[in-house]
Amino acid sequence: MTPETNSTQSSHVIEGVTVPVTTPMTLERQPDAALLGAQFERIAAAQVDTIMLLGTNGEGATVRTEVAGSFCVDAAALWRETRGPSARVLVAVFGSGTDQTLDAAHAILPARPDAVVVAPPHYFIHTEQELAAHFSAMRVLNAPIVAYNIPRYSNNPISLSLFEQLFAMPHIVGMKDSGGSKELIERAAQLSDTRHDFAVSQGNEKMLDWGLANGARGVTPGVANLAPAACRELVEAVAGKDMARAAAIQARLTALTGIHAIRPGVAAMKAAMSLLGLCPPTPGAPFAPYDEEELARLRLLLGDFTDILSAPLLSGERA
Template sequence: MATVIDRSDHPVTGLVIPLVTALDRRGRPDPPAVRPLLAHLAAGGVTTLMLAGTNGEGPLLTPDEVRGYAAEVSAMWRELAGASARIMVGATGAGTRETLRRIECLAGLDLAAVVVLAPTYFRHTERELRAHFRDAAHHGRPVVIYNSPGYTGNPIPVSVVRRLLDEPAVIGLKDSSGDAALFGQFCALARERPGFQVAQGAERQLAEGLRLGAAGLVPGVGMLAPALCAGLFRAARDGDHAAAGALQHDVDRLAALFGIRPGASGVVVMKTALHLLGLCPPHAAAPFLPLDDTELAALRTALAPLHDLVRPAALPAARQSP
């Protein structure tokens, strides 16, 4: 049985929260509005945030919007989480040129790494995928590869990652494929190169990912229940995989919320749930639409039995309407 890697200085080790981007009613980033959520995360023991990923609606924001949001959130996060605070930012472009432009726009920010997806829309060969990530790695930042084939349409095979292990700037991989066998192979690669670590991004496979040797977890539901997800990580780190499995059951209950509106619209469900808890505005970038009355009622009903998971005593009173 693989053991959980505990390298606290590595950006993908432990619990990483893929933070939402707080927006105002006109769809513009509103960094101060995310402060209640940041306080909730800090109280739950979180130290590392990932901005402008899937939950952060990164591809729907301009590079300047991502930079501005990252700069303000970083300052707030370091105030709340202290010296252990770490920030990663996603750089997601349809192609390599846009990806590099997004990395360039982050110049001057104190970041632990940039998180780079495969290109989107067109299907690419393994040689093209390797070239894409090598170009990102040569751009002066530590790079975490993000395998999310459901969104990019370009799965990243083990063979591509293996060839990228000779790039010192490629320090890790977040896998959201949901393919446990593939994830196990990524973890095996991590054992081949010191300094390269793997994080599990598939929420229903957190405990299994840790059992296979993941260094960290990147669960969106960690925004709702950071202490739960942190506890799951600690249990697996300590070798108590039975306890981690029991906590996974509670994570699965939270992940079921996304079924209220499946697909990428899970962003809207998450933001609305956070809003009902008083933690973040519900607004999402166009063309996302708010939950309709039926969906909102379903979300309230689904949240009610999860009160103990998502509402620690320190949280403000829940709001009644988005």
């Protein structure tokens, strides 16, 4: 059943809330889009239109190219069926070089993404000129490109001067920033005033309200998997200039990132989602699922957030 759609769908592909969905995996650690049903229903119920597949939170860099395409096709179809006409789908692609990134992008194009989110190459450190060439090469995809600034994992940050080069490329329509540079967000917002088809999404979970108040047109926080409605309410609070309300929601979401204090990263989010009955706990190899002691600590922590979680905690020790 398709839920009631949001009649005020945002105009830009990364405006509003984007949920960087987890990638559910079988016990054999194979991505399985059929397992996304409960998660998608909760996101749709929160009146959120946009998902991102295979992002960092979705373990995209660990998913084999030969299976990524079929997973994204099935996942995109399920999301569009679940959310209805307002549904939007982004897909992130990674690679240690330009050719590998293009291979990954071509594999997921049959999913008809509204935009392809492209990270800088990882492993080697590259010059600014090389990084500009990498993003320039993405024009052959004939799809809107969102640059993904994630220096923690790429070791190739998008600097201010590099951003200005990317902004001049017509095929690049936005940037998802997880680096946390206030200067970069402010400069991007300033330039965006001169190009209305370009937008910035704040990915730093502890700076969502600040980013929105300073020119970001959307947010892409990992915690949106757990609390999508709260993330939407934060966006609405900033848009309505109710900064006290926004600060209160931000404080709750920042506290929710405490799940990563147990054992940070992909396994933490998978375990939390499993305790809500929304995703199997299995992460991609070589990540290990949470053990019983970690799950007990996580369950205790999540018990303090029942007011914003998208689903109730399951009974028992393991989902």
